[in-house]
Amino acid sequence: MQVGFCRWGQKGKSLDGQEAAMNCITKTENALLKFAILLLTISVPAFALGQHKTESKPSAPAHSSAPSHAAPSHAAPSHGATQSHASTPSHSTTGHTSTPSRPSTASRPSTTSRPSTSGGRTTTAARPSTARPSTAGRTSTTARPATSARPSAMASRSTAASHTPPGRTVALKGGGTASIRPNGQVRSFSRGGMTVTNNIHGGRTVVSVHNGATIVTHGRVGFVQRPYVVRGGVSFVSRTYVVGGVVHVGVYRSYFWGGHPYFGWHPGFFWHPGFYAWGWHPWGAPLYWGVGLWGWHGPWWGFYGGWWNPYPYYAAPYFWLTDYLISQQLQAAYAANYAAAENAHADEMAADAAASDAAAAGNPPPPADASAGGTPLSPELKDAIAQEVKAQLAAQQQQAQTDSAPAPAASAAPAAAQAPPPALDPAQRTFIVNTDLTVVSNGQECGLSSGDVLTRLTDTPDADQTVNASVSASKNADCAAGSTVAVKVDDLQEMFNHFQETIQNGMTEMAKKQGTNGMPAAPDTGTTASSVPNPPADPNAASDLQQQQQQANQAETQVQQQAAASGGGTQ
Numbered sequence: 001m002q003v004g005f006c007r008w009g010q011k012g013k014s015l016d017g018q019e020a021a022m023n024c025i026t027k028t029e030n031a032l033l034k035f036a037i038l039l040l041t042i043s044v045p046a047f048a049l050g051q052h053k054t055e056s057k058p059s060a061p062a063h064s065s066a067p068s069h070a071a072p073s074h075a076a077p078s079h080g081a082t083q084s085h086a087s088t089p090s091h092s093t094t095g096h097t098s099t100p101s102r103p104s105t106a107s108r109p110s111t112t113s114r115p116s117t118s119g120g121r122t123t124t125a126a127r128p129s130t131a132r133p134s135t136a137g138r139t140s141t142t143a144r145p146a147t148s149a150r151p152s153a154m155a156s157r158s159t160a161a162s163h164t165p166p167g168r169t170v171a172l173k174g175g176g177t178a179s180i181r182p183n184g185q186v187r188s189f190s191r192g193g194m195t196v197t198n199n200i201h202g203g204r205t206v207v208s209v210h211n212g213a214t215i216v217t218h219g220r221v222g223f224v225q226r227p228y229v230v231r232g233g234v235s236f237v238s239r240t241y242v243v244g245g246v247v248h249v250g251v252y253r254s255y256f257w258g259g260h261p262y263f264g265w266h267p268g269f270f271w272h273p274g275f276y277a278w279g280w281h282p283w284g285a286p287l288y289w290g291v292g293l294w295g296w297h298g299p300w301w302g303f304y305g306g307w308w309n310p311y312p313y314y315a316a317p318y319f320w321l322t323d324y325l326i327s328q329q330l331q332a333a334y335a336a337n338y339a340a341a342e343n344a345h346a347d348e349m350a351a352d353a354a355a356s357d358a359a360a361a362g363n364p365p366p367p368a369d370a371s372a373g374g375t376p377l378s379p380e381l382k383d384a385i386a387q388e389v390k391a392q393l394a395a396q397q398q399q400a401q402t403d404s405a406p407a408p409a410a411s412a413a414p415a416a417a418q419a420p421p422p423a424l425d426p427a428q429r430t431f432i433v434n435t436d437l438t439v440v441s442n443g444q445e446c447g448l449s450s451g452d453v454l455t456r457l458t459d460t461p462d463a464d465q466t467v468n469a470s471v472s473a474s475k476n477a478d479c480a481a482g483s484t485v486a487v488k489v490d491d492l493q494e495m496f497n498h499f500q501e502t503i504q505n506g507m508t509e510m511a512k513k514q515g516t517n518g519m520p521a522a523p524d525t526g527t528t529a530s531s532v533p534n535p536p537a538d539p540n541a542a543s544d545l546q547q548q549q550q551q552a553n554q555a556e557t558q559v560q561q562q563a564a565a566s567g568g569g570t571q
Contacts, residue, residue: 288312
């Protein structure tokens with residue numbers, strides 16, 4: 001009998017059963033021990049080899065390798081050059097300001113690339129996409145104003161949470177809708193190709209299209225816009241303005257951005273380059289304030305005295321132009337509210353007239369009265385406006401030098417047409433309100449009037465074609481300074497248009513005054529017609545505007561009746 005490899009006996013010997021069994025067990029244990037040692041010898045190197053291979057396998061990217069979320073340091077674009085419209089604000093650039101209500105992930109643009117700075121050079125580090133749609137085809141902004149010079153993103157994030165004002169919507173008989181304020185006032189309505197918007201402090205905006213012309217009435221100002229010419233793939237329109245019976249014509253170039261058309265003022269003529277340079281360079285000696293040097297005054301002077309004060313002296317022409325610009329806006333604000341002020345503040349109107357007489361004598365304005373109120377222009381904010389004036393003079397000087405350049409090639413025409421308007425240029429932040437507006441702040445309406453100052457916070461319009469702006473200075477009963485408001489890009493663009501046109505008008509005044517009352521003589525006040533000169537005035541503009549107002553009055557009466565009869569509507 002055998003047990004494994006043991007035998008009950010050995011060669012030449014005979015063992016009893018117990019001794020043979022013990023010998024067999026001993027041999028079996030020795031054999032098993034040797035076998036175990038052999039297995040251990042083989043398995044240890046194999047295990048070590050496997051462990052070495054596991055450790056040398058590339059590991060998953062560490063989170064620390066992702067680009068830093070800190071915004072890179074951006075150099076502010078030079079205001080002295082012509083504004084570049086190729087640099088497009090992009091949602092993929094974060095870290096500055098955020099819109100008040102953030103879109104869902106499905107509708108937010110991709111952040112598959114974020115700029116990072118290494119050794120002073122801008123590079124793009126890849127980031128995993130989070131199922132956001134691609135922004136292919138959109139130009140990113142590579143140079144934006146420094147973060148330190150921009151209003152706080154936290155202020156924008158904590159206010160203007162809603163762009164929708166309270167009220168209800170009413171479906172109109174025969175088509176169209178109306179928006180009704182909680183107090184029953186018609187906020188706006190669209191009907192039969194006409195849109196009417198009523199401001200909360202009075203006045204309205206009427207827009208209609210008739211026989212290919214766009215007819216707009218905004219407060220006291222009305223204009224008729226018609227197609228004009230095409231240059232280098234860019235369309236230009238003409239506008240015939242009628243203000244208090246006075247007619248003037250302007251040319252505006254078209255921009256098409258984000259599926260929406262915008263229009264930017266284009267000079268009908270340019271000053272010779274030397275006059276622009278004279279305007280934004282310092283004078284040899286400052287010029288002190290005086291009615292002969294200044295020359296504009298009126299009842300508005302006493303009404304807004306103290307809310308804004310002219311410079312006591314002018315170190316350079318662009319400071320004089322800053323006072324001219326602000327004074328023109330305040331005169332417009334006063335004229336827009338003249339009737340109401342005359343009825344409600346007869347005594348104050350008399351005081352304003354007395355202040356105007358004092359101004360004519362060369363005396364500074366009196367302190368602000370209760371009717372001005374609000375948050376006045378600070379010296380810092382006024383200096384920011386002066387720097388914008390200086391920048392625009394330099395930009396217009398460069399534009400004058402390039403205006404006669406050959407038109408771009410046909411291949412560049414689509415790119416020229418698909419350009420953002422100047423109001424969205426990241427370098428353009430400060431805007432002066434040019435007419436009465438109603439805006440929305442945190443779901444509530446508030447008013448702005450000519451002369452109030454806004455600082456744009458966001459660069460890309462939302463679905464309602466609005467961006468966020470901070471109220472930097474405002475008058476009594478207007479939106480509170482420091483509040484964040486949702487303002488239409490169209491309105492910002494019109495502010496910028498008026499800003500540029502007023503600067504040119506101010507240069508015309510300076511051309512008349514240079515060399516008199518201590519003002520140094522300018523080197524050259526000659527002009528050159530632009531490549532798109534102003535056309536003749538539309539002879540039917542005044543009658544078209546009058547007819548539009550009549551139609552708007554009739555339509556609004558009908559809308560008010562229907563809104564009152566409905567008593568409800570869509571909230």
